[in-house]
Amino acid sequence: MSRKLGSTVDLLVPANFIRAIRESGYVSLSTALAELIDNSIQADAAVIDITIGRSRPDALPWISVEDDGYGMSEEELISCLRFGGSSRFDSRSSFGRFGMGLPAASLSQARRIEVATWQPGTPARAVHLDVDAVAQGDEASLLACDGVRGAARSGCRVTWNECDRIEYRRLVWLERSLHRDLGQMFRKFLDSGTTLRINGHRVEPLDPMLLKTKVNGRSARLAFDPLRYEISTATGETSCVTVTFAMLPVTGWHHLDNAIKRRIGVTGRGGVSILRAGREIASGWYLMGGKRKENYDDWWRCEIEFDPALDEDFGITINKQGVRPTAALREALEPELESIARILNARVRQAFEEVKFEAAVQGSCRIAGAADADLPVIRTSGRAAGALSYRLGAGQLSGELMFELTLKQRCIDVTLNIDHPAFGALYRPLQELGEAGTPVRTALELMLLSFARSVASMGVTEQERRELLLSWGATYGRMLAKS
Template sequence: MQQQTLVNFQNFIIATRDSGYKSTASALAELVDNSIEAGATKVEILINKVQEQGVEQYEVLIIDNGKAMSEDELNLALQFGGSSRFNSRNQLGRYGMGLPNSSLSQCRRVEVVTWKKKGEFLSNYLDVDEVIDKSLTRLPKPKKSTNCVFSIQSKSGTIVLWKKCDRLSFKYLKSLIKHVQFELGRVFRYSIWRGVEIRICGETIRPFDPLFIGEGVNLKGGLPYGEELHYQVKIPNNEKKTSVVKVRFVELPVQEWAKLPNEEKRKSQITKCAGATILRANREIDYGWFFMGDKRKENYDDWWRCEVSFEPELDEVFGVTHTKQEIKETEFMSSILVPDIEQTARALNNRVRLKFIDLKRIQPQVFSKQQLERNDMYLPPVKKNDGLVKKNNGSLKIKGLEYEIVTKELKRDVFFDVEEVDNCIVLTVNTAHIFYEKIFKALHSRRINNIAD
């Protein structure tokens, strides 16, 4: 009986395409990691539509000006698990799976061109279809050339080309670019702040700071809460040395931003984004509700953020996988971080809750308007009364309607009245009604705490 190989390469290459990259941006982030490790200061991403055998497809090009690869390094770069830095804990990469794994998760053919100086180009490729039909069982020998089909600006660098792209996250180019811009801007915000330029289709990617402190496409206004926490953690398999885990918290400005329209708060990543950003070597690898213990997530938690930062030498204790897209809350790290993070999370939640109570007392109309906008589609039609009440230019427009809340004495014995005036929904609260004086006004002035009083 013929002895079988340890790995069936045809099945392996198919299976590795499902290796767990969340999106096209996540796969591209692996290549940007490689560029930054090679000392690149500029990374250009180009996405083009091409015709292949009468079928319109996308090609993705990633160009950097970093240190180029030698022939041996190029071969290792295209080999699964091949890396001159295998298991290194000094930089962003670790396993040598990044280039082939991420590329083939999005396309069926990846080509690499690298040059240490102009006129001396090395190139090689990996093709899924050639592996499946067994015409490619080993990596081809790199080709040497004095010319490059691509426009080269830097003295040295590397180009990665994705061809036969069949697994990109979005069908339409505009949506794909927008997706990549935001994700890479957030993931590599620290690299961009220190001077690395990342561009996509000619447009510079700006950073996004989920803490709302740094410069970028985000709003600015986050305020540090408390002192930054430092934890000395023993490095696995080297317990004589420790590495620092840093944790910090930020409060968002409730009084200023609570007035924003709900849609703007959502688009600005204020609401529905509670949690912690997890940084590995100042590169975001995950975002979510981590190390909060028994503290459940509430709407008030949208108004503060947490950042947890560690170095690659602590990968095992954070459960980091080779795709660098997620962590796992290991029992070891939870025992260290959860007590402080959960306690601080509860304190921040309470601070935010008290701020909203105070804000509702001072500016009740702001929150009433937002509640009306949120439920606009469920409201029954209201009577029209053209020209009775003049619209306020500061009122908010949602789905074609504006809302205005006014207080005045009404002749009828009703607590409030609703009418439509020039496409503006006007809610009039009757100041002469007994409920207004005894309950409504008393609650907002805090003369009573609840209706039961």
């Protein structure tokens, strides 16, 4: 309140304020529900149940969130729907800071709100807030009254009645969307044992990094050890930002159809995931400097974690949606993160080049294998007879080798050096020709495979064979450099 000319002037006009706060900026039902789940986790809840229903087919939905946390005292209950009424105001120890989440999130979705709580040895108590009544000029009464206990010994239940902001006509579609969104937001807690259910169905953790997603025996892997940055906080102390990068298996997953790629998250969940206190608050393209997102960037992932002590640096607002990094934070992180992003983009490009290369050379390898039956037998350890099979691949090799050769288990394995001048001089032009260059490319590959077979049949040691290939590769490379 403020005083003016001897009279008392209210800071807020309740009827207008409560209508305005309904437009508090929650971009979806998922982000509003996340505020309630935050509170449950902060109350040490092990099980959180979300129930969604309608009293009749044409009625507005209702939603309840019930947990088995330690509940609230009556004093805390009376304050919980007041803006700024949190007992943890400006705390940096967990999710909440300002006591705005529960009332703002609830009003953004529903016209009538009830909060009930119970603890061992005490009766359940509840408070109510009716948007329409306050908008019509009635005083908001947040006095506690008798409530209904839940199944657990202690806990809390928030019920949203007359949810008029839900866009889904069919609640089953809404459930599906919530499973996806909340599974990703709270994946760290779900992995650590917290149970979250929607209408009795367990929400599974959804990790955009795909480190635990196995398809065809392959999963994503860490690109590097996690990076850690010490950042000065608003209080003059320091706090750590942890950045983790992952690479998806291009070789193992490139052939998956688009439906499977969408289902497991290869497409649609790429980019950067930002977590505050273990909960995702933003996903998209952040802190990558001047690097723009390309399709190849779907095949690597980045996760950035920080604690609430760095809220000012990440530009966190009261509804904990999205980030607006400060110039100082961008200066500290972006140069290295952009450099890594470009390195991973190049790795993905190279992996796809290798995949295309190996697919294109299969025909030549089949021809070589068919011809091998008419050629002199090369003896190897183990089974000494029978035609050889062939494999032709590409990769980065050290030194001036044009290709590397191994002969194991009746298979000649040739790996071309993509960094050798011959690869750019011979293969790149043929790749650009596409189908028109196939006959010439096949002839070139058969020449390389026949040369490799001749070298393998010489009966020399592996060291002598390598020295021969190195000498030939160096000579050919220097000649190409003069051409």
